[in-house]
Amino acid sequence: MAGPSAPDLDRTKLLAARFRAASQRPYLASALYSLSVVPSTAVPTMGVDRYWRCYVSPAFVDATPVEELAGVWIHEVAHLLRDHHGRADRLAPELRRDRLRVNIAQDCEINDDLLADGLPLPAGRVTPAAYDLPPGRLFEEYLPDVPATGGHDCGSGAHGEPSPWDLGAADGTAARVTETEAEAIRRHTAEAMRAHHRNRGDLPAGWRRWAEQVLEPAVDWRRVLAGAVREALSWASGAADYTYRRPSRRGPALRGVVLPSLRRPLPRVAIVIDTSGSMGEEALAAALAEVTGVLREVGVRGDRVTVLSVDADVQAASRVTSADQVELRGGGGTDMRVGIRRALDVPHPPGVVIVLTDGFTPWPDEPAACRLIAVLIGADAPEPPSWAETIRVPRP
Template sequence: MTADAPATANTANAPVVRPRRPLDLDKLFAARLYAARARPYLATALFALHTVESRSVPTMAVDRHWRCYVSPGFVDRTPEEELAAVWVHEVSHLLRDHHGRSDRFAREHDAAGPGERLRMNIAADCEINDDAFGDGLVRPEGAVVPEMLSLRDGEPMEDYLRQFRLGPCTQDLAWLDCGSGADGLEREWEWGPDGAHGLSVQERDAVRFRVAEGITARPGSVPMGWRRWAEEAFHPPQPWRELLGGAVRSATSGAGAGDDYTYGRPSRRSVGLPGVVLPSLRRKPPRVTVIIDTSGSVSDAELGSALLEVAAICRAVGGRRDLITVVPCDAAATIAHTLCRDEGIPLVGGGGTDLRTGFAKALRAQPRPDVVVVLTDGQTSWPSSRPSCRTVVGLFPRQVPRSWIENDPDYVPDTPPEWARVVVIDQASAAR
């Protein structure tokens, strides 16, 4: 007993080490159920997340593989109602593809480093939190909302990023860390692409589609931001400039014999004749006629976009301006302009629309075009038969059909014919 006394004294003087409390899964999952009841259209996404206990995150965070990292201390000190709102917030980052959008923004604007990624996290939070709370969800303590940065509600993350910089108004947000699922930057404490319980790309897309279905099924009870997201999930914005260029290239690269020989690219038949180099046939550059709708239904901004597309088409055919012809057309087409002229292309018009005259003008030209590209809002009649060359239609979108026939207020224009390759032109993307 005497020999044990010093040990007892040392033990009494040693610091007390409290055992770490494990993650309270009952409370955490009860909060998730609370969130699913408050936002039933997000239930599929909420229950698709795999929970990971982590003491490296300040609150809760997600990675791009749909894992949710949770701080045990944060769960202990946070009321269940606030935890439910945090669940909704974190899964919103993944549904809205904030990691992918942040990566694209970083590439386009050369935005590298933790500071820029923090700025992306803040902007993503503003996009989510402007209408995330209320109707059964309380705002968590410290939630970032646009008004804290003197920003307007209802804008996308990319627009918020253009409106603020890190500074005094954001110095209290340095702790913010929603994980790579919010800003695309992987953390040391994340499990990475090879970790367990991550969702595949196909599984993530399936979750998004199910959530979008749930939103469109009950639009009256869903915030506007989520309704816009669901509409884009079903009809994602197309990279129309790439599609238009691809359609032109496809139309000009059909099978057919070339018109001259070249040794710049030896024929594949040379393989069967050792020691002999055979020339290959060189395809002639395509001739392209661009019909531009100059009627009164087409705005000046759309005409400006049309001229930009003419320049892009010229690049697609190797810069041969002499092979590009522009036909302005409203109710009639009188002049065909070639791009080799020094002066600009006059886009004369402003009356009614009948692009059939533009097609007739283009197809009467000698030599005949290989491709006809039509840039229009669609408020026109179309040829009844397929032209003798490939046709690509760049369509300026119309939210509501507009009538340009005074005697028929119920007039709805014909849709482009099936024989034309149709690409919808996104003017908002063109302006950027």
């Protein structure tokens, strides 16, 4: 049974717990009081849907102390503030298939922050430590390493899939929050957190990172890098040429004359990789995987991709079809000029050169005779020349 008619809910106790949570963490007050209560005997404990409706088991309220109920209120509203359902919608289908597994990963993201904040939570609440995972990660990072089955169901406001007690979008028996209103609540909460931390200095690290992301959203470097590579490839492949290998379709109209056709060949690509000692392997590998993934998608592979490992000199040059084939050598000084020069000094030079570096390197004095994308690893990487297209990749 689900809905407001569910019997015997101790509202006084439940709302006292919410008041306690809002009083002790005032920066969450607006979000907590945006939740509408829906008593339900179908929900095991408490859960939320996409519309900020909080489903509550009367039996769970009876069995749980007020201080723990306050922690559960914060846990459930954290799913909505962190837009877990929206992020779950963007997962690959094979990862989204097991909603309870997704929920476990999301609970890991939340609960380690709540416990670090000194909040008591009911027994059985999952944490990263229960799976030998490090704290402070996002649920997308935890998901591959959590169990494939089991776990608590926090509702569609968490994993994104309708739960048995979910009233759905059309139901008007309980108040609902629109996505536009939800975004306003998130921003207001983030601003309250920033003010609290400025005045008190005791905002938990997890919430501090979340507030910074909401107020100053980081650019998705993967999307920007993929877009830059695709655009550069499109530009380079626009250099059409004539060929007689495939006669023009207009040829039959002119007897005795063989007309060439236009062709747009796939461009050649050179990836120049900084393998000096200052480079971080994880960020470098992530950027390289993104680049090679885009090249594979658009059909640029095989002998059209050359990878050069460079520190102060070119240590290795090879044609590759995947990131796994790349041979990284080096570890000394840094001079990307020699790698760029080597990449262009071939009978069939590339139309696009992609340089993966931490930026602490000399650059050519003049623009390269092709499209050049500088992928800078690390927030402190200095600016390359203005003629280079720049993508910044944060270190993990």
